Amino acid sequence: MLSPARQMEFLKLLRRMEESTICQVVMATHSPMLMAYPGARLLRLTKYELEPVSVEQTDHYKVMREFCADPNGFVEAVIDEWKPHRRDDDRF
Numbered sequence: 447m448l449s450p451a452r453q454m455e456f457l458k459l460l461r462r463m464e465e466s467t468i469c470q471v472v473m474a475t476h477s478p479m480l481m482a483y484p485g486a487r488l489l490r491l492t493k494y495e496l497e498p499v500s501v502e503q504t505d506h507y508k509v510m511r512e513f514c515a516d517p518n519g520f521v522e523a524v525i526d527e528w529k530p531h532r533r534d535d536d537r538f
Contacts, residue, residue, distance in 0.1 A: 453479045478507040 448456060460483055463469035475481060481488055481501045489496040490504070501507050513520045 448477070450479065453477055456480065457483060476506045478504065478510050481507070 457480065460471060463471065473480065478501055481504060488499050488501065488504070490499040
């Protein structure tokens with residue numbers, strides 16, 4: 447996975463490749479930053495087909511939006527979801 451700084455550099459590379467008119471890029475990514483490339487055609491793999499999707503409709507965008515809105519609250523909520531069910535005789 448590329449760091450955010452490297453993703454920004456990759457966006458610049460994508461633009462240079464596009465301007466060359468001799469390249470076509472097919473990419474699989476979880477990065478909302480890369481998915482937001484102007485003019486990108488995004489497809490989501492469903493059980494039955496590939497369907498067009500906007501960046502804002504992707505799960506990865508939604509998760510990152512929630513995280514950026516409240517990083518501490520997001521992390522706490524994720525950790526709290528994991529709490530195992532305790533029995534009275536459990537020590538941990």
